[in-house]
Amino acid sequence: MRYAYRTGLTGSLIERADQIRISDEAVAEQCRSLRARLLKLADLDPELGPDGLLCWGSMADRPDGAELLFLGLDGDAPCFAPLIEEGQTPGMQAYAVWRQLDMMPPEEASTYAAARSLIEWHRGHLFCSRCGTRSRVTKAGWGRKCPACDAEHFPRVDPVVIMLAEYEGKALVGRQPRFPPDRYSALAGFVEPGEAIEEAVARELFEEAGVRAKEVRYLASQPWPFPNSLMMACIAPVEDDALTLDIEELEAAMWVSKEEVAASLAGAPDAPFIAPPHFAIAHTLLRAWVESDADKA
Structure with missing residues (x-):
């Protein structure tokens, strides 16, 4: 593929x-x-x-x-x-x-x-969520079935949006307190019931950073086994660069240029932040943004 x-x-x-x-x-x-x-x-x-x-x-x-x-x-x-x-x-x-x-x-x-x-x-799903009876493994490990009420249970993934807000040629990166020192990444959050990907991106950007998305462009997806998420990467031009951070979610955030992101991805000693690891979709998202003409949107 x-x-x-x-x-x-x-x-x-x-x-x-x-x-x-x-x-x-x-x-x-x-x-x-x-x-x-x-x-x-x-x-x-x-x-x-x-x-x-x-x-x-x-x-x-x-x-x-x-x-x-x-x-x-x-x-x-x-x-x-x-x-x-x-x-x-x-x-x-x-x-x-x-x-x-x-x-x-x-x-x-x-x-x-x-x-x-x-x-x-x-x-995390050894017992039936309907009646509480211990369930059995079925379909060679790709399901469980309750012997008491016959309810079938199948592995699920949790949808998560991960996104770069963009304004006048700069992208927004943030860090959570649990991150290693100096590491910054794209913002992310779970998609809620009844929500489209685009709506989740707009909501999370406003809730975490106080910026309002004008549009949302989907880029790529990635399974994330910690424990069972599907990460969906997007880029979202926003109305302005004024930030109001949710300090429960973000310790800090900053706007960075393509040159600064490129330096971080390359591991330059004078880079403004440490980039996410190469296997994380946040790394792919940052690299795609650097290599795109997204700042013309």
Whole structure:
């Protein structure tokens, strides 16, 4: 597939093979295959080789009692991940794994992101939300079913908008208190029920920074497995550059030029801020803005 802007954590080489995961018999056959592989994880974190590639073991490495999650097919090799229910709190930020993501090719990171999100979803949805009974894994790990009320539950993603406000050739970047020192990024927020992407962008920009969007242009999307978001990147020209920050959300914000953003992306020692890591869509968004003629809008 061709992308206008290729984002990190996308492009997995594993075919999800839904035609297999809907059949218990087909999944069992894949489990018995001599080519079957099991993703090696340390809780939720990946085990990597020196080349930055994911490490895989055989089905004999399956932890005792762990359910298997069918990730799909890599050629003719069935790929699984173990569902170990005890571990990190669901949704816990995992900054340590970011160092590993820095090493990984995008397609490897994409495979890992799917596995991590799926495991975290199961950990947070062990019990039926309708009646409270413990549910069972179905569809090779891509669903759960309640044995008491027959309710079916499927993995969900949380839609998040991430955006650059733009005014007279400058873009708005901000930082949250939890960010590493000197790091700034695009503003972001969850899409609320009954809201379009464009409406969420406009609302979040006004709520967090007090600026009003004149229009919204969609750029690209990215899965974000911390724990299960879909990031949708946009650029929004705004009416003026006067800021009113929501100090509960933002510690600081500033307008930066394309030259300043380019210096930050390049890691220049005199750059005004540290850019987001290359695998984050905020990095893609900033780079796309620098390389575009968006300031003519």
